Structures are given as C-alpha cells and as structure tokens.
Amino acid sequence: MIRQTILSGILLLALPLAAQQGMHVEELFDGRFKKDHRAVEVLIKGKELKKYHLTLFRSLTISNAPEVFEKMEALVRKDAVHAVDKEVGTISNRLYYGFYCFPAQNDTFRYLFYRNTAAKPGSEKQPEATLVYMEGKVTLEELKQMFQ
Incomplete structure (x- = not known):
C-alpha cells in the first residue's frame, strides 16, 4: 500500500514534466473548433x-x-523558441508565415508551419490563418523536396 502511494506520487510529479515536452500549439487541436463554422480541421494518420x-x-x-x-500566433512564437531550424516572414511585427523544424524525439522529426493572411493588410477580403503540424521520419530536406 505504501509502495503504491509513493509510486502514485512520483507519477503525479512526472506528469507536468511530460506536458512541458509537448508543443504549445497542441491546445488548438483540442476539439474546440469542431463545430466552429469558421474552421476546418484535418487529422491524418x-x-x-x-x-x-x-x-x-x-x-x-x-x-x-x-x-x-x-x-x-502567440502559441507559434512560444514553440518557435525551441526550433532548431526556421524560416520566418513578418509584416509590421506580425508573423505572416513561419516554418519550423524541432529536435527529433526517438528518431521522429517534428515540423510546424503557420501562415496568417491577416498580417498582410488589404491582401484578401477574407483573412485566414493556417497551422500545420507534421511528424515522422522525413527529414527537412525530403520534406522540402516533396513540396516543390
């Protein structure tokens, strides 16, 4: 019984550490936009x-x-701090686009792409922001080749 209590306590202490290893943008994929007519969410596995x-x-x-x-944008900027490679475009201190590569975890690479047309004044009648998260064994060079 004492062993089980101690083990439970250790696991509870470890949970915040595991959560800190995740991406800040992960909270945007929590399902809150499923019924939002302004949103399109895609998940492929x-x-x-x-x-x-x-x-x-x-x-x-x-x-x-x-x-x-x-x-x-705020969440992307928080995650961007941990990127090992990035390409970023800003307009008047607003993030217009960003492509980020994060350190591999267990031989799995992680990538984040963000684009916000609202950062470009008068460019579109209907401003939109797009966030794409990808992970896998693909390297940055291979990924760039695929999207050329």
Missing part, C-alpha cells in the same frame, strides 16, 4: 502518410477570427 514518411499530419485553418489569429 496511418498508411495514407506512409509514402511521405510521416506518421501524423494535423492542420487547422480559421477564417475571419482575429482573436483566434492572435492566440495562434
């Missing part, structure tokens, strides 16, 4: 991604939601 050497593809596109755009 399994054999459909095998030919791309990916194990997970998630995307979220939101239209006409400036408050959500700000939240998305």
Whole structure:
C-alpha cells in the first residue's frame, strides 16, 4: 500500500514534466473548433502518410477570427523558441508565415508551419490563418523536396 502511494506520487510529479515536452500549439487541436463554422480541421494518420514518411499530419485553418489569429500566433512564437531550424516572414511585427523544424524525439522529426493572411493588410477580403503540424521520419530536406 505504501509502495503504491509513493509510486502514485512520483507519477503525479512526472506528469507536468511530460506536458512541458509537448508543443504549445497542441491546445488548438483540442476539439474546440469542431463545430466552429469558421474552421476546418484535418487529422491524418496511418498508411495514407506512409509514402511521405510521416506518421501524423494535423492542420487547422480559421477564417475571419482575429482573436483566434492572435492566440495562434502567440502559441507559434512560444514553440518557435525551441526550433532548431526556421524560416520566418513578418509584416509590421506580425508573423505572416513561419516554418519550423524541432529536435527529433526517438528518431521522429517534428515540423510546424503557420501562415496568417491577416498580417498582410488589404491582401484578401477574407483573412485566414493556417497551422500545420507534421511528424515522422522525413527529414527537412525530403520534406522540402516533396513540396516543390
């Protein structure tokens, strides 16, 4: 009984550490946008991604939601601090686009792409922000080759 209590306590202490290893943008994929008419959320796993050497593809596109755009940008900027490679474009201190590569975990690479058309004044009638998260065995060079 004492051993079980101690083990439970250790596991509870370890939970926040595990959560800190995740991405900040993960909270945007918690299902809150499933019934939001301004949003399109995509989740692909399994054999459909095998030919791309990916194990997970998630995307979220939101239209006409400036408050959500700000939240998305803030979360992307927090994650960007941990990127080992990045390509970023800003307009008036707003993040217009960002492509980030994160350190591999267990030989799995992680990538984040963000684009916010609302950062470009007058460019579109309907501003939208898109967030894409990918992970798998694919290297950055292979990924760039696929999207050329």
